[in-house]
Amino acid sequence: MTRAIAGSLLLLAWVATALSAQTPGDRVARAVSEQAIRAHVEFLADDALEGRAPATRGGELAAQYIAAQFQRLGLKPGGDSGSFLQRVPLVSRTSTGMGLELSGDTASFRPITDYVLWSESADTMSEVVDGPVFVGFGIVAPVYRWDDYKGAPVRGRLVIALAGDPDSSIFDRHTGMPYGSWRYKVDEAMRHGASGILLIHTTHFTPFQWGNLSGFARELTAIQKPASSVRIEGWLSEGTARRILAGQPQDLDSLIAGATHREFRAVPLNLRLGLRVATRNRRWETQNVVGLLPGQGPLAKQAVVIGAHYDHLGIREPVDGDSIYNGAEDNASGTACVLAAAEAFRWSGTTSNRSIYFVAFGAEERGLLGSQGFVARPRGKTLVGMVNMDVMNLWGRSRDIGTVAPDHSALGAALRRAARAESLIVTIDPDDVRRGRLFRSDNFSFMQVGIPAIRLLSGLDYEGRPPEWGREQKEAMWETRYHTPSDDVKLWYTVDGTAQQVRVLVRMALDVANAPNPPRWAPDSPFNPQGRPAQR
Numbered sequence: 001m002t003r004a005i006a007g008s009l010l011l012l013a014w015v016a017t018a019l020s021a022q023t024p025g026d027r028v029a030r031a032v033s034e035q036a037i038r039a040h041v042e043f044l045a046d047d048a049l050e051g052r053a054p055a056t057r058g059g060e061l062a063a064q065y066i067a068a069q070f071q072r073l074g075l076k077p078g079g080d081s082g083s084f085l086q087r088v089p090l091v092s093r094t095s096t097g098m099g100l101e102l103s104g105d106t107a108s109f110r111p112i113t114d115y116v117l118w119s120e121s122a123d124t125m126s127e128v129v130d131g132p133v134f135v136g137f138g139i140v141a142p143v144y145r146w147d148d149y150k151g152a153p154v155r156g157r158l159v160i161a162l163a164g165d166p167d168s169s170i171f172d173r174h175t176g177m178p179y180g181s182w183r184y185k186v187d188e189a190m191r192h193g194a195s196g197i198l199l200i201h202t203t204h205f206t207p208f209q210w211g212n213l214s215g216f217a218r219e220l221t222a223i224q225k226p227a228s229s230v231r232i233e234g235w236l237s238e239g240t241a242r243r244i245l246a247g248q249p250q251d252l253d254s255l256i257a258g259a260t261h262r263e264f265r266a267v268p269l270n271l272r273l274g275l276r277v278a279t280r281n282r283r284w285e286t287q288n289v290v291g292l293l294p295g296q297g298p299l300a301k302q303a304v305v306i307g308a309h310y311d312h313l314g315i316r317e318p319v320d321g322d323s324i325y326n327g328a329e330d331n332a333s334g335t336a337c338v339l340a341a342a343e344a345f346r347w348s349g350t351t352s353n354r355s356i357y358f359v360a361f362g363a364e365e366r367g368l369l370g371s372q373g374f375v376a377r378p379r380g381k382t383l384v385g386m387v388n389m390d391v392m393n394l395w396g397r398s399r400d401i402g403t404v405a406p407d408h409s410a411l412g413a414a415l416r417r418a419a420r421a422e423s424l425i426v427t428i429d430p431d432d433v434r435r436g437r438l439f440r441s442d443n444f445s446f447m448q449v450g451i452p453a454i455r456l457l458s459g460l461d462y463e464g465r466p467p468e469w470g471r472e473q474k475e476a477m478w479e480t481r482y483h484t485p486s487d488d489v490k491l492w493y494t495v496d497g498t499a500q501q502v503r504v505l506v507r508m509a510l511d512v513a514n515a516p517n518p519p520r521w522a523p524d525s526p527f528n529p530q531g532r533p534a535q536r
């Protein structure tokens, strides 16, 4: 044997050892293609896609492009009737008229100035309501040991609740379930079978001014829901609430005083209200793009979701002569991550025990509608966890990866393991927490229905850059480019940082998809459907 041959054999043996030492996570991470990420970002953010607004030519082109990529990669169609596209029926309502009368009170209430009313179920409706029930803040939150309903008989009755939540020292407003939001209160009223809900605006418990509610008179869009008991929704100004409650044994101040304690019990009100709404409801739809990588074995009926919204704002008022809101960072970047992740799984031939859904959501910018439609849709698989990519790193290689409130569930630990395998640390930027980034993207639609979800964000510490550079880039994005035509592909953008994020993403998804148990909620997370009360 010559020395050269012996050397080659040694080298071969070394290569074989190195290959066998590769974990499935290493293999799928190594199959992440920077070229693919760049191609997807540049195509999706091109002017030709006209800002990808729902139900526009550009939006549909984006959906068709993503579907074609899923097909090319050999994913199974996860949409309607054997296709990759999943319809999401929407309804846009515009209030065209409203009326509010208090029996025995001759003075009139002025629409928008004194109250707003609408209905999502009927175009016009007129009702006389006897004996509405005051339900405090209308919150049921076992994890905070709080229940404003306490079994009060409200089925078929109108409930009146205070807007907001009673106490920031009890309710975690930054990373907890937003119990103060009107959407939550409507859903809670629906769970109790109430026929309607009116929220009382006060400057003390509500973070916005009454004037902001004038927006309710404009068009608002929601997913078409199965029939709800709640037929009428609305807001009362503080002054209106005072007038309505004037003749009651307890006035507004005394009701508020009672409602700020855990011992509060619902108060039936002895009054009669006439409510009238006229609404123009426009029914239309958007679509999600859904590809499935089937799992292998008995856990295949469970699925992990890798998701990002592909829609953006479309064509709007020009800024400096540019009217196309391209949405390169928001969120061609995240969509490219989903596509690159799917490609890495297929190219590396990696399969997992649980199935993996790759989903591009529509109409996120209209209020997380595509993801709400996705979780509401019955399907053959149980969703055990979701990883969301929204506004990813186009700025360069970093030493960290961002997230917000990761420890609501075991997904936080899975993220740290995946990041460590890529020599990255996980950073939580208090700015992201304060700006509500936990709630303002598709991960929230999953968390609201009890499915653990996490959002990946960009880090703060960039290779070859001074320490403050990362924060400066974040500020430039969120304060200047975000939701403007200047969120477009820049010459200086690179995708090496995006590729780091996708490598973390695929490692994490594979880890969760192969773990013996699904990721658990933290016992005291306000999102945990079986949550136990925190010790407070």
Ligand SMILES: [Zn+2]
Pocket (backbone or CB within 6 Å): 309, 330, 331, 364, 390, 391, 441
């Ligand atoms: Zn976004």
